Amino acid sequence: MATQIESAAQMAPPTPGEDKKGGLFSGERFATLGPLLALLLVCAFFTTQSDRFLSGQNFSLIFQQVMVIGTLAIGQTLIILTAGIDLACGAIMAFGGIVMTKLAVTGGVPPFLALLIGIAACGAFGLLHGVLVTRVNLPPFIVTLGTLNIAFALTHIYSKDETISDLPSLFTALGNSFKIGSTSITYGSLLCLGLFILAWFVLSQTTWGRRIFAIGDNPEATRLMGINVKRHLVMIYLVATVIYGIAALLLISRTGVGDPNAGQTENLEAITAVVLGGTSLFGGRGTVIGTLIGALIVGVLRNGLVLMGVASIYQVLITGILVILAVTVDQIARGRAK
Template sequence: MSTPSAPAGHPRTFTDRLPSLAEIGPLIALLLACGFFISQSNRFLSFQNLSLILQQTMVVAVIAIGQTLIVLTGGIDLSCGMVMAFGSIIMTKFAVTLGVPPVLAILCGIAASALFGALNGVLITRIKLPAFIVTLGTLNIAFALTQIYSNAESVSNLPDAIMFLGNTFKLGPADVTYGTVLTLLMYGATWFVLRDTVPGRHLYALGNNPEAARLMGLSSQKILLTVYTLAGAIYGIAALLSVSRTGVGDPQAGQTENLDSITAVVLGGTSLFGGRGSISGTLLGALIVGVFRNGLTLIGVSSVYQVLITGMLVILAVAADKLSHRRG
């Protein structure tokens, strides 16, 4: 949770005050990736391209917020991408087919995603099933329900209110979407909760040592159920961002976002063993994924190789986390 302090009676040295490699590693990796693609393409560093990276990253970045909360408890969520897709179909079908007012349709989509999160939480806390198995099962359930309810067809002709977050405003020479602003605000709020509130400290305590947390009087079941339900609601917000960016409710969406979000979390320095990591690192991790995808596209690398490189990145990050855990 925090950097160990110097032994009692000994003043902290300059090296003690330096941030750890886990804290600055994601920033270094992001700068190196940017430096490489700047050297390979003169279009990479343009304001419009940097704005495009933020737009392309915001959906995965928001999903990664929920994934971070879960991973900090020592769990994992493989269903996040398909839960997002289900939420997007609910809100768009309700608005277009059923004529539900747009704001209410959006709330219904977020609620549907939150219910999936609550289902994950109940199965994990009450029946004591492993998070990996539970979320693998709900991934398939969400996928099937999405295809059934949408008839495997995209939903178009959406009302303007659902599309609002995809609108842009000028920030200097770049066009920035309102969805990007919302993403950054969500990261700021999560950073505050994890760093400066009691629930945030309880979440870290549970992930760091469940038995010690129990002896402190913390209810692991209550915390986990809250975290999984909140993560589901966050996936619903990501669904709104996805719809506002693409302009349709796409039943084929969300099929790679689970891997992308886990990659963002582990690249950001959050330990898959729980109890260690930061939401700011996750944002950097999501930007690393976005920079790689964008940069490889600019230099003409096939999308198949982009997926290959993403897979390699997550394996390397998990291996580094494992080695760090062993040394600890």
């Protein structure tokens, strides 16, 4: 047994940000540097194409547009770091949004309690994901593909395909803004940024966060070190879906309604942000700051193309190309690391 533990310790991944080979341009800093450089290049390009791009108001608009996707991507990052994936994040967000708004508007439930119930409804999906992945040993792709359809159906059944309006002020408060100079900043944008900072702290400065990297890099070695991998995975899926519930509130605050048709493409956009941010789809490597940069790349790209008058279909085309390039780079990096 002692030999197994020593072997596991040797196989265990380094602390996030530590370079396995000691190279100068590897580890967390390099994983973040690439996406950051790409973001700067995209910004530089659009600055030359439109005099409206480089303004505080425009950048505030970009962040408002990506705050929902960015928040979803935080939860998606936690799961992808464990070598899993969540195809249902957008549908779960939509379901949580409908639950909280309908309870508050037509159910007579106090707004704050309705909000908590909506987030708990999202969390229930996380528990289901965790149990099916760890106890039944189903692949995360299959589990979340199934719950995507379940959440989508439940959203439309419960809402009766009706948009929920006339919301309590609690649900729209994060859509309010304040000004710094001539730039309007919404409270929802600040919440999103705060969630990224909190996620960065948890992943890089806490034992629980480091175990996420360990599970994604080598779950068997992590288990031999005495860590309950299954319990941690269930908790990771639960935390991710609770974050989706917060994303639902941000979406409601931005649109002012509970929309049963929300979340139909947000799952792919969240995965795109994670991949563009340098997080490996094979698990064990990536940063949540990279995810923020990835979300901003998508937001800047779409905003800049709109300012240039480019048709929206080309935005989808270019985003797809970028995803393939990002995964290709990741695959090459993994091959060189072996």
